[in-house]
Amino acid sequence: MKANCASSGGVERLWRLVALWLTLCLLPACGEAPEPIKIGYCGTLTGRGADAGVVGRDAVILAVEQINARGGVAGRRLELLARNDGGDEETARVMDQELLDAGVAAVIGHMTSDMTVPAVATFNQRRVPLISPTVSLNALVGKDDYLWRMRPANAQLAKILAAYARDVLGLKRLVAIVDLANAAYTRDWMESFYREFTKGGGQMVERIEIEGALGGYAMAAARKALAAKPDGLTMAANALDAAFICQQVRKMGFKGPIMLAGWALSPALAQQGGASVEGVITSELACLPEAQPRLKRFEADFHGRFGYQPSLTGVHSHNAVQFLALGLEASLSRKLSLKQGLQSVGLINGLLGPITMDRYGDPTAALQLQVVRDGQLAPLVPAPPAGRD
Known part of the structure; x- marks a missing residue:
C-alpha cells in the first residue's frame, strides 16, 4: 500500500510539473516588447x-x-x-x-x-x-x-485675405485663376474669397480655370488675365503652377498685387518662381x-x-x-x-x-496675413486673436 501511495503521489507531482511547463510555454517571453x-x-x-x-x-x-x-x-x-x-x-x-x-x-x-x-x-x-x-x-x-x-476652413482663410485686398490695398478689379487639378479645394477657396471681396464693392472681372500651367498654359492664362486690365490677381493653384503664372505676368509687365491660396505654399513656389513671387500675399496660421x-x-x-x-x-x-x-x-x-x-x-x-x-x-x-520675402514667408500684419473669422 505504501508503495502504491508513493507511486500515486509521484505521478501527481509529475502532472503538476507538466502543467506548469505548458503554462510557461504559452505565456509571452519575459520582457517581450508590446505590439506596436x-x-x-x-x-x-x-x-x-x-x-x-x-x-x-x-x-x-x-x-x-x-x-x-x-x-x-x-x-x-x-x-x-x-x-x-x-x-x-x-x-x-x-x-x-x-x-x-x-x-x-x-x-x-x-x-x-x-x-x-x-x-x-x-x-x-x-x-x-x-x-x-x-x-x-x-x-x-x-x-x-x-x-x-x-x-x-477656407471661409476663414480666404476671408481675411479678400478683406485685406479690398480694404487695405484698395483693389477694385481682380482676376481669379483657379487650378482644376484640385478643383474641390480651389473652387471652394475662390468662392469664399469672392463672397468677401465683392461684398464691399470689389469686382471679379475675369475668372480663368486651368488644368496645369506648364509650358504654354501659363502664358495663355497670363495673357487672358492681363487682357481684363485688373489691378490685382488672386490664384488658387499648386506651387508650381502659381510660380509659372507669376513668372509670366511679371514678364508681361504686371506690377499689381498677387494673392495666393495656401495650396501654393511649398518650397517649390520660391524655388521655381524666384523673384517673380517676391511680395505675393497669402493667409495662414500665425506663428x-x-x-x-x-x-x-x-x-x-x-x-x-x-x-x-x-x-x-x-x-x-x-x-x-x-x-x-x-x-x-x-x-x-x-x-x-x-x-x-x-x-x-x-x-x-x-x-x-x-x-x-x-x-x-x-x-x-490664430490667423495671419503673410508675404514672400527673400524666398521665405514672413508676417505682413500682426496676427488677429485666435478664433477670429
Missing part, C-alpha cells in the same frame, strides 16, 4: 502636387521617430506605413484600403480635397480616423464623422511668439534629418501626428475608442501656436 501601434500616411508622392505630399510624409516620419525616442505612446512604439495616392482618386482608394486592411489605428492624409472627400465615406464605414494636415474645405465643417483637420522656439527646433530637426527646409505643410503634418498621439494616449489610458480619445483632446500645442479642436474635428487657431 500601426498608423498610416497617404499623400501624393509623385507627379503634380508631390512637393506637398513628400514634405508631409517626411514630417510624419520625423514626428513618429521623435515619439518613439520618448518611449512611444503608453509604452508602445508607433509603426508607420506610408502609401502614395498618386494624385488619383482610384489609386487613393486602393492605398487607403491597403492601410485599413493592414490594421492601422488611423491615417494621416490626404493632402488635397480631391483625394480626401471621396475617402471620408470609407473611413466612416471602417470607423478609423482620417486626419488631414491640409484640407480646409468648407463642406467638411461641422460633420460628426471620422475626419479631423489641422487647418481652419505666435511663445511657439517660435518649438518651430525653430522642428525646422532644425527636419533639416538635419532630411537635408531641406520644411514648408507649412510639414508643420501641419507634424501637428497631425502629435494630435493623434494625444488621442491614442487618451483612448488607451481611459479605455475609450480612438474617436472618443481624439474628441477628448481639446487643445494642441502646435508648432505655430495653440490649436483648439471641437468635437467635429474642426480646428480654430
Whole structure:
C-alpha cells in the first residue's frame, strides 16, 4: 500500500510539473516588447502636387521617430506605413484600403480635397480616423464623422485675405485663376474669397480655370488675365503652377498685387518662381511668439534629418501626428475608442501656436496675413486673436 501511495503521489507531482511547463510555454517571453501601434500616411508622392505630399510624409516620419525616442505612446512604439495616392482618386482608394486592411489605428492624409472627400465615406464605414494636415474645405465643417483637420476652413482663410485686398490695398478689379487639378479645394477657396471681396464693392472681372500651367498654359492664362486690365490677381493653384503664372505676368509687365491660396505654399513656389513671387500675399496660421522656439527646433530637426527646409505643410503634418498621439494616449489610458480619445483632446500645442479642436474635428487657431520675402514667408500684419473669422 505504501508503495502504491508513493507511486500515486509521484505521478501527481509529475502532472503538476507538466502543467506548469505548458503554462510557461504559452505565456509571452519575459520582457517581450508590446505590439506596436500601426498608423498610416497617404499623400501624393509623385507627379503634380508631390512637393506637398513628400514634405508631409517626411514630417510624419520625423514626428513618429521623435515619439518613439520618448518611449512611444503608453509604452508602445508607433509603426508607420506610408502609401502614395498618386494624385488619383482610384489609386487613393486602393492605398487607403491597403492601410485599413493592414490594421492601422488611423491615417494621416490626404493632402488635397480631391483625394480626401471621396475617402471620408470609407473611413466612416471602417470607423478609423482620417486626419488631414491640409484640407480646409468648407463642406467638411461641422460633420460628426471620422475626419479631423489641422487647418481652419477656407471661409476663414480666404476671408481675411479678400478683406485685406479690398480694404487695405484698395483693389477694385481682380482676376481669379483657379487650378482644376484640385478643383474641390480651389473652387471652394475662390468662392469664399469672392463672397468677401465683392461684398464691399470689389469686382471679379475675369475668372480663368486651368488644368496645369506648364509650358504654354501659363502664358495663355497670363495673357487672358492681363487682357481684363485688373489691378490685382488672386490664384488658387499648386506651387508650381502659381510660380509659372507669376513668372509670366511679371514678364508681361504686371506690377499689381498677387494673392495666393495656401495650396501654393511649398518650397517649390520660391524655388521655381524666384523673384517673380517676391511680395505675393497669402493667409495662414500665425506663428505666435511663445511657439517660435518649438518651430525653430522642428525646422532644425527636419533639416538635419532630411537635408531641406520644411514648408507649412510639414508643420501641419507634424501637428497631425502629435494630435493623434494625444488621442491614442487618451483612448488607451481611459479605455475609450480612438474617436472618443481624439474628441477628448481639446487643445494642441502646435508648432505655430495653440490649436483648439471641437468635437467635429474642426480646428480654430490664430490667423495671419503673410508675404514672400527673400524666398521665405514672413508676417505682413500682426496676427488677429485666435478664433477670429
